[in-house]
Every structure is written in C-alpha cells, then in structure tokens.
Amino acid sequence: MPTRTILAASGLVLAAVIAGAPFVLNEGILRLATECLLLLTMAQMWNLLAGYAGLVSLGHQVFIAFGAYALFLTSGWLEVTPIWVLPVAPVVAAVVAAIIAVPLFRLREAYFSIAMWVFAEIIGAFTMKSQAVGGTSGLPLPTSKLIDFDWFEPTMFWLAGALTLGTIAALYKLMISSFGLGLMSVRDNDLAAMSVGVDVRHNRFVAFVLSAAGCGLAGALSFMGNLYIAPLAAFDVNWSVYMMFIVIIGGIGTLEGPILGVIIFFGLRELMTGPLGLSGGWYLVGLGVIAVIVMMVAPRGIWPALRDRLGIRLLDVQRTSPRPAVVLPSASQQIAG
Amino acid sequence: MAPLLRVNGLSKRFGEIVVADAVSFKLARGECLGVIGPNGAGKSSLLNLIVGLVTADGGSIMLDGAEITGLPPHRRARMGLGRAFQIPQPFPHLSVYENALVAASYGAGLHGEAASSWTMEVLQRTGLEAKADKLAGALPLIDRKRLEFAKALASKPALILLDEIAAGLTEPEVERLVAIIRTVKADHAIIWIEHIPHALRAVSDRILVLNFGRKVLEGPPADVMDSAVVREIYMGLKADGVA
Structure with a gap:
C-alpha cells in the first residue's frame, strides 16, 4: 500500500536523522531532545490509556518510578552496565499494573483517576520511608562507573529515539490491527462496543498494562540520564x-x-x-x-x-471499504441492453 | 421446533420501581415479536435485561438452549444477540464501514477478507454502501438508524433486538426501514419495540403488551391492537401515529 510505504520511508529517514544527530548537535541540545523524546513516549502511553481505553490516570508517575527504581536496583545487584538491565523496567511496571488493575478496575471515571493518584502517593511514601531503596535522599546509579561518558549523551539520545520511533510504529501497527479497531470502538462508545461483542474490560486491561510498561521503560531511561533518582522527582x-x-x-x-x-x-x-x-x-x-x-x-x-x-x-489508521473491482452484473447488463 | 429465546419469570426492580415483573415469553427463529406499552412500562429495560446491560434480580434467559442470564454483554453479543439502540449509538470517529466492521470482527468473529466482504454485504442490504467511508458521526438521522440496524446485523445474530428504530423518521423513511427489516426476518428472530402501530403490524407475528413491568397481553397483532386492555392503557396517548 502506498500510504504504508510512505510511512515506512519516513520512519527510515527519521531513524537516519536520529542516528546522525549526535554528530551535529551539541550536548545541551541533545539532552533537551532526549527529554522531548522520552516525554513523547510517556504521552503516547498515557494517550493509549486515556484516549483509547477511556481511563484517565493521575498516577502514571508510579510506573515511571517503578521502572526507574527497578533499573537502579537491578543494575546495582548484578553490577552490569545499566543499559543491559533496561528490559527489567517495563516488565516490573507491567507486573505492577496487572496486579493493581484488579482493585482499580472496580472504579470508574474520576474515582479511578483519584485512586491511581493515591496509589502513587502511597508507594512514594513507602519509598521515602524505606532505607533499602535510599529513603528520602534517593539513590545514585550504582554502576555509573561502567558507563563510557564520551558516548553517554549520544547513547541516551539514540535509546530515546529508538524507543519513541518504536513506540509510534508499534501503536500504529496496533491501531490498524483488529485489536486496535476494538480499542477505537471503546474510545468512541463503550456501550455500543460491548453490545457488538467487544470485551471492554479486557481491552482496558491490555491498554493499562502496555501503557505502564512503556512509561516504566521511558522513566528508567529518563533517570538513567540523570544518574540519580530521588522519590520526590520520581513520584512527582x-x-x-x-x-x-x-x-x-x-x-x-x-x-x-x-x-x-x-x-x-x-x-x-x-x-x-x-x-x-x-x-x-x-x-x-x-x-x-x-x-x-x-x-x-x-x-x-x-x-x-x-x-x-x-x-x-x-498516521492514517482508517480502514477504507473494499470497493468492488469489477462492474456489477446488473450494471453491465444495463449497458449491454 | 424449540424456541430460540426462552424468557422465564424475568424480574428487575430499581428500588421501588419495578421494571420487569416475572415476564415470560418464547420466540422462535423467523418470528417477530412486537413489544408495546406506555412510556416507563419497562420496554427498553426488557431489552437491557436480555442483552445484559442490566442484570436480572430473578428469572432466566435461555438462548438456543444455553443459559445466558448472568453473562456479560459482550459474551451475549458473540452468542448471537444484536441490538439497535433507541438513541443511535454509533462510533462517531470511525467510518460507517468501520462501525459495521467492529460488529463483524467481534460479534461475528470474522477476520480479514471474510470480515470485510460480510461488512460490505450488510452495508449493501441496509442501503449504506455509498456512505461506507463517511464518518458515522456526520450521518443524518435516517442513516444513523440504518447504521444501528447494520451493526446489529453485522454481528451475525440469531436474535435481533430493535428499540424504536423507526421513531423520529418520516413516513417514506419508515417504509424503507420496514422493507429492510422484512428481508432479514426469515432467518432471524426479532424483538421490536415501536410506537408506530402500522409498522409493527406489518412485520410482527405476535405483540406483547407491557405495563408497569408486567406482561399484560400477548397475541396476534390484530387481536392485541383491538383489545380493550390496550385501548385502556393507551387512552389519551393513542391520538398520534395511528394508521
């Protein structure tokens, strides 16, 4: 399909731009760009949940914090470069989301939003009390000595760029799939969606877990860039x-x-x-x-x-109707007659 | 032939208000049951109970021999219930084609080519083919009503539930809609709530009268419409829309 080809080509061009940018831009601009890309990923994840599943979360910082703390702690225990333990961040955030979904999904609308916020505050308060994770003063990245600082900013930028492009590509693929059609139907009208067989609760659950995982990974990258994590910043x-x-x-x-x-x-x-x-x-x-x-x-x-x-x-996700390629028999008969 | 739908002693109350009071009836494939009753008689609530948007306090609903009383709405839709809402419920930011495709994909469980060709067939039958790629939110009322019917039909239901689908339409539009409904009657069971007696008479095999959530009468359209009970219930309400 031509649209898909254009999108794929644009993706490749963007990937090339991201690959080359660190050789052109100075560190300050690079850091700003990294911040933009990570916040874009987080916003896409928040949008997946609010825009497509109708759940407005005011506590998404908890997934950022879980992802970031998971990265800092695991990297310290295993004593490896933080980049290699990045996959832990989305997994931990997703598991937390899957567990808290059970009580939270009993709540609707504003109650869900507030409950998410309260949950984030509670975990934040626990973190501040708990010395094992650094308490109020937080943690430095224990394995920062393993990082090659000549390449640190470019690497962060590349990771953030790859994550953003990957997220948008994945969301695009998701939206043109039949699961995505279900998500969009729930976005538009959940009553009508369940009435034609869409499992609204299951859709919400999947969106919630994916959204948490994406925020966990973006949050881990964000605090890895700071080389330091403190609860007030993470649970903000x-x-x-x-x-x-x-x-x-x-x-x-x-x-x-x-x-x-x-x-x-x-x-x-x-x-x-x-x-x-x-x-x-x-x-x-x-x-x-x-x-x-x-x-x-x-x-x-x-x-x-x-x-x-x-x-x-x-990023057009609309499905066009299949038009009959051949002239309908009745029409051709009319022409013949 | 065993009935497709068997409703037995269905009851529901919201506090003091009784919306269904031990309602029982049966419906076979190829049959159309018209439902009438004054405002607040529990007609829409009966449909909500059948599709699962409201859970019953008592009684049972059997579809094709399987108990569906406690199942969530999406499971019932997949098992063969298709509903057209009184107030059209389109997916406004999706196209007409996509609206029906949701029902074909989820309700009927179709994929790929099978889903898209079935969706187009439904749009052809409901006269929406030319508007397939228009956004559903931009449709005029008659087309939104048609789309309600198309969504219900696209989920390949055994039982179609129509809630005042002809309300608010002009007389020629009502006739076109009745014609469309007739075409699907042979291989579906239909429950149709409507305030337009001649439309209901044209398609229904039986009419069920509800009042205060209770089944007052059930029988052939002509008998029911002419009965003293219906005249009494509708007294003062019967002035409009009578053929």
Missing part, C-alpha cells in the same frame, strides 16, 4: 500533568496529537525561559492558559481540528 504528580497536558492540547485519541503536543510543550518552555527571559513559574501559567483556550476552542485538541479543516492525514 507533574509527570502525569505533563503527559495529560501534551495529550489534551495535541489531540486525545490520535497518534499525531501527542507529537504536536510535545512540540508545543517544549517550544513554549524554551521560548518563555529563553528569549523572553521569564521565570519557570510564568511558563506554567502559559501552559495553563493554552490548555484552557484549546479546551474551549477545540475540545478534542489541536490535531483533530487541523486535520478536519485542512484534510491532512499523517
């Missing part, structure tokens, strides 16, 4: 706030929305704290104002509004 509710902001202004329930949201999010931050020379507080005010305006003018986010007005389709 702002993680969820940023993900939510990016998804809501960009376009909830679309794959392109979070990409646009991340560009606005970081663009605004760099503009306000850089050229405009405003303090960090003003930047948050700016974000809030934009969020309110977008919610009032385009409640489903900027991307869907742009798409409908300009007719552009980027």
